[in-house]
Amino acid sequence: MEVPIDAESSSFNTYFCLLLANNILQEKGVENGSNTVISPFSFHLLLSLIAVGSKGRTLEQLFHCLGSTSLEDINSLASQMIDLASPFNESNGVSIGEPDLSFVNAAWVAQGLKLKPSFQEIVEGVYHAIAKEVDFANKAEKVVAEVNAWAETATRGLIRNLLTAEALKVINEDTALILANALYFKGTWAQLFDTSKTKQRVFHLLDGEKVHVPFMTSNRFERYLYNKFEDFKILKLPYKTSQPTRKFAMHFFLPDAKDGLKNLLQMFRSNPEYFNKRFDLVNAKISDFWVPRFKFEFEFEASEAM
Template identity: 50%
Template sequence: MDLKESVRNQTDVGLRMTRHLFLAEAMGQNMVCSPLSIHVVLSMIAASTKGPTQDELLSALKSTSTGELNSLASNLLPLVFADGSPSGGPCLSFVNGVWVDRSLPLKPSFKEVVDTFYKAAQKHVDFQNKAEEARAEVNSWAEKETKGVIREVLPPLAVNSSTRVIFANALYFKGTWDDDPFLDEVGIVKIPKFKITSWFEVWGILKQLGLKLPFNMTEMVEAPPGQDLSVSKMLQKAVIEVNEEGTEAAAVTVTSASFSLAAWEPRKKIDFVADHPFLFLIREEMTGAVLFIGQLLNPLQG
């Protein structure tokens, strides 16, 4: 499968996921999410599974193999997330991390995958005796990688002594407008300034997409005999702010176990005045990858 087809499949999965998310979680509120961030975390989880669990994940992600998912990550991320800020382009950051309890050594095959394809930082921590310190470490990592936009992705009590593994993905975007966003040569464009912060549990949405829980991650660590390591929760926190200067957005997706803003050129001059609810997305033009999707119902919220 070539890159374009893989991106189309990822976008289709992301749109379906977002539709379920907004119907279940938005409850008439503004909301933003990063389906790509969720997709990457699920891809790393798929690499840690086998058998029926892996088949179920591959089907949900519209992929034929973990090799295909790994290839998408390794080929897409350098293209989409090349930092163009020195030349005045968008600043993009996309990083992965895996925190594992120090009692569980990673299997060499899994370590090679996350090293080679996902460039994921891997750290061993003491969940059993220092769960709060581990939570603080993940939150500090997320804050650093999102340039301070997301300060706490794991709330209190999200990590405890039974936690054994945390997967995390942090996505940060900041771009300035190519043109004055409120008066463009193709017509009058008026959108309100707004800021949206969303925090939600992802598992309920995955269940609606047909995924059965938990996921047994048999190919990730050398687990003690008779003990299965499985995913227990998956959270995402996303923030977006749009104003006269441009757009800043960030998302962090965590799982625990126990662009420039391209100008659209229509055929004729039109006006767009966003004085009504609307959907929006941030899309990378060259690959078509959708980074963020959101809905604005009330610009005064948040």
């Protein structure tokens, strides 16, 4: 998402998110030969929520992790980003075909801990999150069902079992808190693909294996935002929108070498701020243009990535 927020806030948020993304991509994705889908900003928001309810050494560590010095800064950034991500309703005059974005948070707290009114006010007012007291000790199955129902609604039915049966083995009287974030996005390409031209082509996996997958394309010599760099290329495909403050695009980073993904990620990992650049993409005619059509899911242990 391209947003016009001030450089200082953008920088501190982007650094944390990109460093986390690179770690997960390298350690959980590339090393295991796995496709990866993550939302680093979701991590940022959930850690910010934890900071709101923390103090002492724990709060100091969260400040360090998030690159901030006060709860005011953390809450201010969270408010900016959540407001930008909040879906427009009919009163905003958004036409059919606008990007559909939902970004929601929730917290379930052990009933014995009791939510402070000040905490609940920030959680609901700033983070637009629900915050509920629940009985982890005696009603674990009900809590799991409630969390899963929330996730299914928040993701338009795409995620039906956020917490699996395995969760019942670890949710007990010692469980203090469950935090959840759901990010949903659906958009229409500003330049549509020609579905009649979709065809099977070779896709190269990280282990050297070749598979045939459907690739999308459009007319030859169409203009796209593109540029070639030392060892890779970047293609930017915008989504259709009429809102100047809600511009979305997908960026494709393609290494020149078939086995060049590891080197590309290592470069990003050594310099996370690289993604703050504008990339100097140009509106160029592309003669041979193919994008794989993909659908996948990804699961990992979040605590191991922090």
